[in-house]
Amino acid sequence: MNDKIPVTVITGYLGAGKTTLLNRILTEPHGRRYAVIVNEFGEIGIDNDLVVGADEEIFEMNNGCICCTVRGDLIRIIEGLMRRRGKFDAIVVETTGLADPAPVAQTFFVDADVKDAARLDAVVTLADAKFLLARLQDAPEAKNQIAFADVVILNKTDLVAPDELSEIEARIRGINPYAVIHRTVKAAVPLEAVLERNAFDLSRIMEIEPNFLAAGDHAHDDHHHDHACGPDCGHDHHDHDHHHHSHAEQQERPTLKAYHDEDMQSVSIRHEGDVDPERFVPWLEELTQRDGPDILRCKGIVSFKNEPRQFVFQGVHMILDGDLQRAWREDEKRSTRLVFIGRKLKEAEIRKGFAETVA
Numbered sequence: 366m367n368d369k370i371p372v373t374v375i376t377g378y379l380g381a382g383k384t385t386l387l388n389r390i391l392t393e394p395h396g397r398r399y400a401v402i403v404n405e406f407g408e409i410g411i412d413n414d415l416v417v418g419a420d421e422e423i424f425e426m427n428n429g430c431i432c433c434t435v436r437g438d439l440i441r442i443i444e445g446l447m448r449r450r451g452k453f454d455a456i457v458v459e460t461t462g463l464a465d466p467a468p469v470a471q472t473f474f475v476d477a478d479v480k481d482a483a484r485l486d487a488v489v490t491l492a493d494a495k496f497l498l499a500r501l502q503d504a505p506e507a508k509n510q511i512a513f514a515d516v517v518i519l520n521k522t523d524l525v526a527p528d529e530l531s532e533i534e535a536r537i538r539g540i541n542p543y544a545v546i547h548r549t550v551k552a553a554v555p556l557e558a559v560l561e562r563n564a565f566d567l568s569r570i571m572e573i574e575p576n577f578l579a580a581g582d583h584a585h586d587d588h589h590h591d592h593a594c595g596p597d598c599g600h601d602h603h604d605h606d607h608h609h610h611s612h613a614e615q616q617e618r619p620t621l622k623a624y625h626d627e628d629m630q631s632v633s634i635r636h637e638g639d640v641d642p643e644r645f646v647p648w649l650e651e652l653t654q655r656d657g658p659d660i661l662r663c664k665g666i667v668s669f670k671n672e673p674r675q676f677v678f679q680g681v682h683m684i685l686d687g688d689l690q691r692a693w694r695e696d697e698k699r700s701t702r703l704v705f706i707g708r709k710l711k712e713a714e715i716r717k718g719f720a721e722t723v724a
């Protein structure tokens with residue numbers, strides 16, 4: 366698994382700052398070599414001229430945002446890159462601002478050759494602090510991009526007032542309680558916050574449980590609906606300054622409400638204990654087959670009965686990918702955590718279905 370090339374997908378609505386972030390990646394000294402794939406919307410590759418860094422390889426897909434076409438191109442491009450393995454350490458894909466991130470993400474699960482060679486490391490979504498709220502109203506792509514994110518870069522914070530920022534963050538949380546949010550000007554984030562995040566690494570998947578730090582250690586099954594999650598939930602727990610800062614902010618504005626997004630929901634399940642793989646896997650497969658069109662993303666870490674290793678999965682719509690990874694450590698509590706993000710999620714049904722897989 367670890368010899369697979371990590372792929373970072375950068376997404377975000379038009380003008381949010383994707384190219385600005387990409388240029389940082391290409392110019393800051395990090396000792397890593399990135400192959401960059403730019404998915405340009407439109408006929409002429411304007412972005413290509415803006416991207417600096419002569420040593421990097423830039424490919425463009427000029428056929429816009431039609432899902433399957435993009436995916437085919439992406440597969441061919443990645444396969445082409447794999448023939449030059451050894452020349453780069455990681456891949457960054459910048460999608461068009463109008464793209465649905467699903468087909469791009471799906472590429473890393475669907476195509477056998479791509480899957481063998483590369484792994485989706487994280488989806489990083491740039492959000493324009495000034496225009497995000499308006500785009501969430503009128504552009505479904507913008508909402509999907511937020512829902513898909515492992516990391517949200519809330520950029521252009523210089524253009525809005527601080528209390529407005531808290532509201533925007535709360536709106537992002539209403540759509541996706543799990544993403545790590547960074548506030549930036551000119552996409553200035555430490556690059557380790559976006560690159561090689563290993564968003565599905567087991568030590569990091571704790572981040573997908575938004576109330577983990579807030580609520581302390583749960584002694585029993587914890588069923589909460591994440592709309593209840595406040596704007597301070599699920600902040601980057603690795604980034605302590607930011608976290609504390611946000612808490613301070615929260616205290617100053619105790620009336621700030623969490624947003625309930627009418628259109629997008631999330632369901633998270635935590636179970637302290639094992640599940641039965643013979644029941645769990647068919648349940649998950651059936652659920653994603655049946656409700657896949659509404660499930661944008663799911664991920665989880667699962668404790669299988671009598672299995673020393675952790676089962677880790679992630680999925681995009683109907684496509685699922687999971688395997689047994691490292692062994693549970695002796696000092697670590699075996700627990701199962703699942704997250705589903707999507708539209709029209711049947712929460713009660715999901716919880717009931719899961720409960721039936723408990724060993």
Ligand SMILES: Nc1nc2c(ncn2[C@@H]2O[C@H](COP(=O)(O)OP(=O)(O)OP(=O)(O)O)[C@@H](O)[C@H]2O)c(=O)[nH]1
Binds near residue numbers: 412461491522
């Ligand atoms: N005020 C302000 N402007 C910014 C910031 N970050 C980027 N910009 C500017 O916003 C514009 C768009 O930034 P890009 O990085 O090109 O955005 P993009 O997401 O790649 O845009 P598309 O390729 O059109 O989707 C540029 O003129 C940037 O210089 C910021 O934090 N504050």
